[in-house]
Amino acid sequence: MSSIPSSYRASSFVGAKKIKIIDKPTPQPGAGQLLIKVGANALCGSERPQFFDGTTVTPGHEATGVVVAAGPGTRTAIGTAGAVFLMDFCGTCRSCKLGFTHQCLQKRGDMGFNKDGGYGQYELVHESIFFPAPGFTATEATLLLDIMGTGGHAIERCQLMRPDIESVLVLGAGPIGLGVLAMAKIILGQQVKVYLTDIVPYRLELAEKLGGLPINVAKGSIKDGLKAHGTDAADIAVDTSGKQAAREEGHRALAQRGSLICVGHGEGIALKISPDIIAPERSVVGSEYFRFDEMPANLRRLTAHRSYLSQIITHRFGLDEIQKAFDLFFAGETGKVMIEQ
Numbered sequence: 042m043s044s045i046p047s048s049y050r051a052s053s054f055v056g057a058k059k060i061k062i063i064d065k066p067t068p069q070p071g072a073g074q075l076l077i078k079v080g081a082n083a084l085c086g087s088e089r090p091q092f093f094d095g096t097t098v099t100p101g102h103e104a105t106g107v108v109v110a111a112g113p114g115t116r117t118a119i120g121t122a123g124a125v126f127l128m129d130f131c132g133t134c135r136s137c138k139l140g141f142t143h144q145c146l147q148k149r150g151d152m153g154f155n156k157d158g159g160y161g162q163y164e165l166v167h168e169s170i171f172f173p174a175p176g177f178t179a180t181e182a183t184l185l186l187d188i189m190g191t192g193g194h195a196i197e198r199c200q201l202m203r204p205d206i207e208s209v210l211v212l213g214a215g216p217i218g219l220g221v222l223a224m225a226k227i228i229l230g231q232q233v234k235v236y237l238t239d240i241v242p243y244r245l246e247l248a249e250k251l252g253g254l255p256i257n258v259a260k261g262s263i264k265d266g267l268k269a270h271g272t273d274a275a276d277i278a279v280d281t282s283g284k285q286a287a288r289e290e291g292h293r294a295l296a297q298r299g300s301l302i303c304v305g306h307g308e309g310i311a312l313k314i315s316p317d318i319i320a321p322e323r324s325v326v327g328s329e330y331f332r333f334d335e336m337p338a339n340l341r342r343l344t345a346h347r348s349y350l351s352q353i354i355t356h357r358f359g360l361d362e363i364q365k366a367f368d369l370f371f372a373g374e375t376g377k378v379m380i381e382q
């Protein structure tokens with residue numbers, strides 16, 4: 042560990058939308074652990090509470106980097122580049138044994154939420170949650186996490202609900218919504234129509250660039266928007282907005298046998314059992330992050346669709362500019378925003 046400094050620079054979210062850069066002692070990897078030199082970490086809407094209210098840990102759960110030190114019992118070579126999975130899963134519980142590593146029953150923690158994450162120069166991780174991704178830049182490799190991982194898992198949940206998907210309605214064209222759009226096109230096929238709702242023209246333009254059909258809900262209802270695109274209903278809706286009004290309107294815009302997949306945390310939903318659920322056999326399903334074992338397929342998809350997916354990343358900042366990055370991101374006129382080191 043001779044070239045690794047004894048302390049490193051990390052961001053401290055102090056609350057009231059203020060971020061400072063502080064020094065932290067560099068941790069040494071213990072048994073089964075790796076020390077990562079962080080190369081990039083993407084900003085996420087789920088960091089809103091940390092940005093507004095502050096936190097004692099270093100946030101950042103969409104980190105990629107290079108292994109610079111490895112603890113006893115590990116097999117990953119120094120110099121390996123890869124991405125860090127958010128959930129520090131146990132690997133041995135009933136869920137993990139079946140591959141449901143995002144539903145671990147004895148999770149050691151969540152990186153960037155209750156364990157130090159990627160908005161610092163280094164991050165200490167268990168080897169089990171480090172996914173090697175050679176041949177990509179640190180920034181490109183972040184696409185494997187919330188964009189492709191969360192987006193792709195949501196599409197898998199859609200496929201579980203109905204096998205004959207011809208159209209998808211994505212509620213909210215923020216980064217997760219754009220990820221769902223991209224993964225719908227990649228996994229289900231280019232012929233599948235993907236409608237996206239939002240009120241921010243910048244996001245709707247970006248969605249259109251990625252092959253989506255925009256619906257500006259500041260100007261009319263979802264039904265009106267679908268009609269303008271030549272249809273009355275969507276086979277599947279995926280909510281990334283977390284808004285009750287969007288969920289309910291999206292559910293009502295579903296065809297028979299349609300399903301609403303909820304990805305965005307936040308508000309609730311109120312439905313009528315007979316007209317909304319029983320008669321049309323519609324459902325409401327949750328989709329939380331993704332399984333670690335979905336990453337190899339997504340790595341192959343990233344290789345095949347590298348430049349298409351990279352369009353989702355619209356802004357890049359250094360660690361010193363993290364305040365500026367967050368101010369811009371939560372103003373709403375961005376795709377994915379990156380902290381690069």
Ligand SMILES: [Zn+2]
Nearest residue numbers: 085086087187
């Ligand atoms: Zn996230």
Ligand SMILES: [Zn+2]
Nearest residue numbers: 131134137145
């Ligand atoms: Zn587990």
